[in-house]
Amino acid sequence: MNPKYALFIWSSYALALAVVLWNAYTPHLRRNDLKRRLSESLEESGDHEE
């Protein structure tokens, strides 16, 4: 690959990879966070009932 373009090309692909990973992981992390929070509040209200 022509060295004078290499930096631009690789930066572009790196940015694309970053965007792909961000889009793939943030919903995943949020889902785990949601599940944890909701099951915690479920336990809490469950304990209160008893």
Added chain:
Amino acid sequence: MWTWFHQLASPPTFYRFADVLAPWLLGLAALLIGVGVYGGLFLAPPDYQQGDAFRIIYVHVPAAALSLSIYTLMAVAGGIALIWRMKLAEVAVVAAAPVGASFTALALLTGMLWGKPTWGAYWVWDARLTSELVLLFLYAGVIGLNQAYADPRAGARACAWLALVGVINVPIVHFSVTWWNSLHQGASILSVDGIRNPKISGDMLWPLLVSLGGFYLFFGAVWLRRMQNEVLWRERNARWAQQTVAA
């Protein structure tokens, strides 16, 4: 077919449906993006004018195409949400915005990285680049508007209105290169002339089409996942949601 659609509009049915579909979309997307990127970086021949710099096309064009398509889908979902008051459509609007914004930013940044070696400038204030930047601000507006409302349903509907009004920018971005003198290249694929007389040679085109397909499938998977999260949060007091969380 309409019963299926109606059933899909029910949050728990949608959640289960998305759980099944998303992994397949993601897997297929990974395959197509991998093949497309590999083809684009290593198999396609260098351009006689731009040399290797043109290879940025294999991430820039999918990003730009998605930035426009996602906004359009957001506007369509917004219309459905407002006309039929469909909860899931509201969720679709709100879930699409961050994804669209990220791809718009990617399109702008990769465009800048492509412009510097080929045009000599990172940025010019021509119609295509300016209208794409406006698109980014519209996405930011949708995201901000949703967060500004305490009631998620009212917030999503406000976003739907913004999406509908802003969608006029999408054809402006697409046709900007025809309507005004622009430094940016004209439409090579998605135009009547582009389909009749192909402007891009086959061995450069196939990785682009594969990459495009892969990115679109990727968006589908991500959208489904984001919608699932939103639905789970909104319906957190419902039995099905509590059962899902406990599982």
Added chain:
Amino acid sequence: MSAASAVFRRELLLAARRPAEWAQPLVFYAIVALLFPLGIEAHDPALKVFAPAIVWVGALLAALLGVERIFRGDLEDGTLEQLLLADAPAPLLVAAKLGAHWLLTALPLVVAAPFLGIALGLEPLAVKVLTLSLLLGTPTLMFTGGFAAALTVGAQRAGILLPILVLPLMTPAVIFGGGAVRAAASGLSFDAPLYFLGALLALTVTLLPFATAGALRNAIE
């Protein structure tokens, strides 16, 4: 029709009771435009080059100033609900309200434009085109501002969101407005940008009131 004129007259009456409120954008506009000659040397040729942008951005900022207030008062005292419950079509009443707002906030800017243009060193033709571009473009600014205001009036945590929302919607008017004056100043044809401003005017005044009314309805539900 009479409901629309009632809304229109009410806006003017309210403004007459608080003249300072609607004078603010005009004063702000004049200050912004006149600060520039103070910042550069008064006879610097660069002033002439930037004059279209200065006046147009001044108009945009002045429009932004007034926009937040358009619906907030009505939301708080219940007039908004009455507006939306009325027999007359809500988009028509919204248009009447925004039309009155334009008369109060934007028309003074258009009238002041020739003075500012001359003060900033523009040639007579450019001054004429500047005034015409503002006449055509300020309604677009008002109606898009009104739409953005309708979106945020129902939001509890809007903060600085309004300017961010409004910016992408107002940019085309500023681009074409400034472009028309620049073309006139360079001796080029300025028809196209003015036609675009006219098109924007036609689109926003006819279609945006529907979206604005929808957003307002969403705000009170």
